[in-house]
Amino acid sequence: MENQTMGELLNQYGTTERLYSGDVVEGTVISSNSDEVMVNINYMADGILPKAEIPDGNPIDFKEGQKIKVYILKLDDGDGNVLLSLKKAFEIIVWDEFQKLFDGQITFNIKVKEAVKGGVVGLYKGASVFIPASQLALSYIEDLSSYIGMTLEVELSEYQMATKKVVASHKNVLKRQLAAQKSDQLSRINVDDQLTGTVVRLADYGAFVDLGAIDGLIHVSQMSWRRVKNPSEILNVGDVVDVIVLKVEREKEKVSLKLAQVQENPWETISTRYAVGDVVKGKVTRLMNFGAFVEVEEGVEGLVHISELSENHVTRPNEVVQVGDEIEVMVLELDVDNHRMSLSLKAVTGMDLEDYESLMPEEDSAPATLSDLFGDKLKNLKF
Template identity: 40%
Template sequence: MDENATKQTPAEITDAVEKVETNEEVKEEVKETEVVENTPSMEDYEKEIDNTFVKITEGDIVEGKVLSVTDTELLVNIGYISDGIVTSEEIVHEQDASLKEIYNENDIIKAQVINLHDGEGNVLLSIKKAEQIIIWDELADAFKNNSTITVTVKEAVKGGLRCTIKGIRAFMPGSRISVNYVEDLKEYVGQELKVKVIDFDAESKNVVVSRKEIEKVELDKKRHELLENINKNDRLSGVVKRITNFGAFVDIGGIDGLVHINDLSWKRVKHPSEVVSVGDNVEVYVLDVNKEKERISLGLKNINDDPWLNVKQKYTEGNIYQGTVVRLISFGAFVMLEGGIEGLVHISEIADKRIEKPEDVLEIGDKVSVKLLGIDEKGKKIKLSIKEAKDEVNKEEFKKFNDDSDISTSLKDVFKGIMDNFKE
């Protein structure tokens, strides 16, 4: 390598050193400039602080966490530079209830901003106003979507019930309280009821609610479940809801079943009211179920109490029994025996003489002796005779008379012997 090519003069070396020093100074200036430019100003600090808190204005509804509870107010962290204050006047609650009984620390609440500066560095809030705004939105949504809400019954008035929903008034007509007739509306006062909004007008503050729709859904569910699980011969508890000439309707838990008049009692019944009354709690037996038509036939009388069971072991043909005339017809009379079975006395078996109609000789309620002529166990029929029973009685009396006559004759012989002794 040529040594003259790489060798530098003192002047050149001095120039090179100066250039390097100049470059280092430039770099330092650049660094200083960068530091100055990256240092935030006070304005930047204020913006940063503002960004850490929510921005609110009067009228906004905010969510916050309860920091403390006193007898008169709530202190709430709402994420703002200042905490929120809710006085007891701005809270919907019972007059006698303490705030400490309603709220706890860390509870989450929603409130409306009514004043950003109360003079003491706090934000004034109102839960009452927020709830009114929120509840009207909820009521509108419930009305639109046919959803369920909860009301508190405050008063029974003519025509229905006055209710409240978080401070909002609502009315429930008497016809909308229940699927059943409600006699005393006062029994609902103080209760919380699930209802549906059936009429709504936010501008006029008109809210009409109904509990009946809720009951219908519940009853439909119960009816479906009952029909799915009910079977013939089941024994169920029920309440008599309605009585007609042909039977009684019994509510067995969501669906009414019919107890026909013939299935109310083993005894003959003229009208269902002789056996049951509306409101009676009864035990019934399922006789038949039509799940497609949702019809259930019920019986009040117990199959095991059937007086026709083993009837031939209880009654013997040819024997005399006591009974009561329970029904008169053109061709005879029905007599109820003491065991609960009715038998027919044909008109020809009522009296020894010919009669035109049973009423000529008998009246309903008469106590009579009857002779059992025959039993049709399968057809559940018994033939009786008053005439032959009388004949049997007459025979017994005649026999007894003959026995008494023998006794009388013997006594005469005794008296005759005594008299003969006196003569001697």
């Protein structure tokens, strides 16, 4: 080997070109430890990349066989090895990369180094990249320091090589990802599907449910068989609910839902509990100019028309009853299809007290009918 020329040595190690300090060459990682990375640069001596010349200062991140571009600091570090720098290589090649990334709107990953006024700063191959706070996420971020150490996928929104100004956006990447997820989920949702979601927002007209990539709306009319004035009567933010898909508008990205478990509508079985002539107990819930509404069970209200409040002339319902009064009334008419019940107070108050008490059903028996209470007197009763 002592008689070999430099050219013969270079040929032996696979290259015919000389290397000089200041060159940027591609090499292959041979090994790494906590202090340095050894790199094969196709030269008669291997290259040493010390920890101090690595931007993130972590040699063990480099794996055997990995290709990297390095800058030659010295051809001989005193121990017969070529001294390399990744920092210097990045300083030379990164700006050309930034131009390509900017022109092609290509996304890339950066590691957040620090939080600064108005945003965070990340590193890409040793170069600083600024991400404004408004471009970090889809919603407002309270604590920017929570992003330190995170690796984010970004795209360049501004790049000026002359001033080394590099500004990126993570928000734009998230928007595209969300749009793709929405499109995918919308393509798979169909009418009558049963899904599980979380209530994320309440509005006067309904509740928004997070289904994953998209929110669906439960209109107030689809929350219960009874009239719901405000969604908060049924749901709370954070509730996990089972829902059924009523309608999918893919172009508008809208999904209409209803609660999967809605309590049985009492009007559907009301005929098994009430009949014309029954005397029932109820509570006055509302007073109108034309009469009083009486709730005979949860969700079932009947109307006592003003003419049925008393045998005497009544100008206003509050002359006879008040909201909250518990009274006994007689069923005059039952309209199951339209959810209407007509009641009479005067038919009950006009009865003979002794006859009424004797004919009232026991606590566990069926409600008294009109014929039970009046018998032949029914023929003479005027409504």
